[in-house]
Amino acid sequence: MTQMEEFTDQCPYCGEMISMLIDTSAGDQHYIEDCTVCCRPIQVRVTVELDGSWHAQLSHENEV
Secondary structure (H helix, E strand, O other): OOOEEEEEEEOOOOOOEEEEEEEHHHOOEEEEEEOOOOOOEEEEEEEEOOOOOEEEEEEEOOOO
């Protein structure tokens, strides 16, 4: 079953607040999503813990 959670943070490029839906039922994830304001590619990293808690981090596309 898909569990979508809303996540809001600043775009690492333009600094504007953006919101996105995170599928926390999919476990740990790493993908690229474009900023809805400046359209630049943002690296999204999602970590889901065993207890169901999760954390998302946004960074520049080429950051390691």
